[in-house]
Amino acid sequence: MSDRVSAAADTVTTPTRVASAVRVPLWLVLVMVVTAYGAGASLAFLGFGAPAIVVLFLPAGVTLSALVLNPRRRWPWILAAVAATEIIVDVSHGMSLRWSAGFALANTAEPLVGALLLRRYRPAEVDLRRRRDLVVFLGCCVAAGPLVGAAIGGTLLSASLAVPWPQSFVSFWAGDATGVLTVAGAVLAWRYSPDTGSGTVRWTVSIGAAATATVIGFWPHDVPLFYLPIPVLFALAFSQSLVVTLTAGIAMMVAANLMTSTGHGPWAALDTSAQMITMSLQLFLATTILGAWALVVGVTERDRARRDTSVERAARLRLHALQVLTTDLATAVTSEEIAEAVVRQGIGLIADHGSVALLAPDSADIMLWTSPDRPDDLTFHYQRLPTDTATPHHDVIRTGRRLLHQTQADAMADYPHLVDVYQALDVHSSMCVPIPGDDTGPLGSLAFSFHRDHAADADVLAFAEALASLTGQALDRARVYEREHDATQRLQQALLPDLGSRRDGIQIHADYRPADVAHQVGGDWYDAFAVPQGRIGFAVGDVVGHQLAAAAAMARLQSALRILAQTAPDPARVLDDLSRASALIPDATTATVGYADYDPTTRVLRYACAGHLPPLLVTRDGATYLWDGRSLPLGVGKPTRRHGRVVVPDDAVLVWFTDGLVERVGEHLGENMQRLADAAGSLPDPDAARLCRHILSRMVGDRPLADDTVILCVQFTGAPSGG
Structure with a gap:
């Protein structure tokens, strides 16, 4: 980055005193004081007041303002220059050296007293637009200082011109006081006011x-x-x-x-x-x-x-607005949701537009989200930028330091290849701050752009860094979730069986839908496997919850059911044994399971449900729920479990599902189950795959789900080959 950018950034956070902003050399100060003082003193002799008494002495304001605007180490030089100038002007107008020296004393003691008192009561810089500062200035510089000068000068006037002392005193004070009021007031107002x-x-x-x-x-x-x-x-x-x-x-x-x-x-x-x-x-x-x-x-x-x-x-x-954004960041569970919340609600709080850049998890590239008010041809909603791209985001993420451009020229000098973008967006000033992360460095950066120069002041920068800190905290939480989610997703895919397209006597198709795009894993599951005596067993289950705990409980129940089905005589006994085993499996209590076995030779289907919704049998005559064989969920009470039994016709399809398919907030469960039966019965000559897709389209569509959903379709195709 250029030195100009770093210097500009430093000026935002380092307040500067106006009085020290411009360093004027001492010799130049003395030249200006001598010139202004000499001109004012000569003007007083030439034109103002009565012939013998000088009124409206403008140089008094020159001396005072010179003292106030300069450090004390320069005061002796300034006062010496003023005294010399006073003597030269007085002598040139016919005054004796003795009286000239006396007036030089008066006109140096007066501003010295005024400046000392002003520094005493207002050690900070004076802003004459403030009432308190004005009162102090009038009391110290317009009243007290000229009183000292008038005490000396009035005495000299009275002695040299035989004028009564009170008149000399008042005239001297009035002339110097008005000079300080006007000249010093104007100079200080010009010097200190922004x-x-x-x-x-x-x-x-x-x-x-x-x-x-x-x-x-x-x-x-x-x-x-x-x-x-x-x-x-x-x-x-x-x-x-x-x-x-x-x-x-x-x-x-x-x-x-x-x-x-x-x-x-x-x-x-x-x-x-x-x-x-x-x-x-x-x-x-x-x-x-x-x-x-x-x-x-x-x-x-x-x-x-x-x-x-x-x-x-x-x-x-x-x-x-920041509190609302904080709430949204607290509820966002993915990095994408966090970035979208920041560009939607955070950038506009201080800037005209901006963007959020995050490091891609699988490379050093960055992903970019921009504020929605940008022109369509400049909007990159979710674009991956390679590492060799030179942008403020890349430089800030690499260095971990904020970047500030207070003018459009500054930004174009550092990023000439982005000139078209700056001009198209009317960017006159901009800043980019890192999103703090753990010890590995920034997680990304926030960029803010403004339509005016020097818009990024200290308050704006402080707010931007606070927003970046909140974003970093939310991203830390999201990254933990995403790592867990990635692990559980792999676990879920590993645990769900590969059903294949066809088995002897049946065709199976299944689908798993997460509750939303953030939950790719949960406790819903399905399975199909061979059991003794040529039968085929299949199951659908639902463990309460999402994420790793639910997936682990699901995996253990699935394994236990497979083992128990190898020795149990019927589905009711399988669920009874599984209920006792669930007490030893964490998070498995109150899980619901539906289990059935099918004998392709006799076409007999036996089924039982432990708290689970009944399966739906679809035949040429329509769709019918199988309500037999129902009992309480696993681990609840000591129910007597029974199973149902039905002989299935050719090409009938059994649809078994979890409650996410039919349960909706504010909707009646019975009505949705009837919708499911109508949807399943409306498809002529369905096979397992077509029926599964048809049901999901009619019952779910593209809307997000409130709960995970599993649907298992088993089509009974007839006797097994060679049977």
């Missing part, structure tokens, strides 16, 4: 709409239109991601401050101090942005709650 893939056109339109609404709203003095950016920002909060909304908020705040500083808008027309104008303006803008931000959080939490509810409901439905 929804950063908004298109460039959408982003540009959103920013342009916010800036345009702000310019239009802040242009006139006497017409109150300053509220126009509010519905625009709130509409973005409803329809766009947080990063788009906050970026539009930055555009609104910059445009509002520029318009006010150039004498436009209602704040420029206020007859009050410059400090009060800028303070009230920042309060209005910050409140608007916070309102939109809170709206984004509310919408996100609502969508998350709906998504969680949907996921929980889907999980419940999936769990219920």
